[in-house]
Amino acid sequence: MSPPSAEAQLRFLANIQRLLDEGIFTATYKFALLMALADLAVEKGDDSGAPLPLATEEIAEKFVAYYWRQGQPYVRLGSEVRSRVLRQNTGRQAKVISLVSDARGIYDAGSPRELAPDRRAALIRDVARTVETMPLWKLQVMGGEVVPFLYENLGRGHAIVLREGVAFCLRRFHALIRGLAQGAWVRFVRNLRGNRELLGETADLSAFLFGTERAVLSAHVPILQEIQSGLCFYCRKDLRAPEVDHFVPWSRYPVDLGHNFVLACRTCNGQKRDFLAAVPHLERWLRRNEDHRHTLEEQFEQHALAHSLGGSLQIARWAYGQVEQQRGSVWVAAERFEALGAAWRKVLAA
Ligand SMILES: [Zn+2]
Incomplete structure (x- = not known):
């Protein structure tokens, strides 16, 4: 094939x-x-x-x-x-x-x-x-x-x-x-x-x-607040006004699946825009979904939020594959971006 x-x-x-x-x-x-x-x-x-x-x-x-x-x-x-x-x-x-x-x-x-x-x-x-x-x-x-x-x-x-x-x-x-x-x-x-x-x-x-990216996402705030210990997913600073961020951006794949959400501070959320996050963030996202698998699924069920860990991983694999193929960049922090390369493949192995 x-x-x-x-x-x-x-x-x-x-x-x-x-x-x-x-x-x-x-x-x-x-x-x-x-x-x-x-x-x-x-x-x-x-x-x-x-x-x-x-x-x-x-x-x-x-x-x-x-x-x-x-x-x-x-x-x-x-x-x-x-x-x-x-x-x-x-x-x-x-x-x-x-x-x-x-x-x-x-x-x-x-x-x-x-x-x-x-x-x-x-x-x-x-x-x-x-x-x-x-x-x-x-x-x-x-x-x-x-x-x-x-x-x-x-x-x-x-x-x-x-x-x-x-x-x-x-x-x-x-x-x-x-x-x-x-x-x-x-x-x-x-x-x-x-x-x-x-x-x-x-x-x-x-x-x-x-729908729009700004659909009702507020249900995710309390679920994620505790798991992230009140810190921004990306910069680890205290979250005063948490914003719900689509880890794989809505503009790339407009589906609201529970595992795709993280809480970010306004600065990080604004700087990441429609980019994928760099590999260290990807690793952390995978670890979070694995470590808190049961809590997350329980909470998503309780709030009737759509979720599928397998589906979210499949979408992430596709999105990172697209950016690699296009030789595109990913967001690191603040105004820093870097070429994606192939390193993500080891992290997101099927
Ligand atoms: Zn931040």
Whole structure:
């Protein structure tokens, strides 16, 4: 198995572009599916170029996460406050939105993690059936022709296998593909006739649909405060006004998984910006997650915060691999940055 050639990678990108240009979009499912494939390639794939099998329930879990946020009523402030769940379909409301809204409403849950395990499993199963009947076999139809460059278009079943080289490309171009899918998704929702009046020209639609780095992270402060003994994770100084920092920055991978958070002072948080932290910080982050594994997991569960140590490690491995490949820099301290090199590989060995 070897990674795809440069030409094969370009062909892949051209196909993604064609899919978005020539595909027929009657709902936002295809954008969600493309994003789910890219995210799952990061979380479950590797850089060997190998094929990657994915169950439709794994894809459905991603759908539930994306649409959970989007199924909240959109509130428009103005002379008259109005709110409504945004439409995601040219015809009747998208079924996934209804399934997710029902689960949220009936059980009054703030996140999918607050659902009882059996109820959550049932929701994911229902959404998986919708994924199988709606976007899965239609995603690769472009200009009336099936171009099965991502996976074989079987037309049935509960799983797909990403072809050789596909997971590699989805990982390599993750930010680009996610950006394209989100941009197209926002335009689609904004242009739906049923939404136009409510939305007007509001600029915050993207933040509403996909969240922002400043989502509610305050629940993490007390959990981490004690573990870090009240000190900044990076400079070890006393934390007077702790800020929750995404260890792997949100701009690189916008998912809020518990183990990815550390508490930092405002200075360090501001200086690190969207950079990855240097290897000594990485070592400390791994040690913290290992040493406090039980406490952290217990606390995340108690506060219904999404977490997966394996997932967080996989995302970190991918993010550091990307920066190494790009010969990029990492943040050391204050205004100091250095080239990443390959040393992180020993620390983050699979
Ligand atoms: Zn600091």
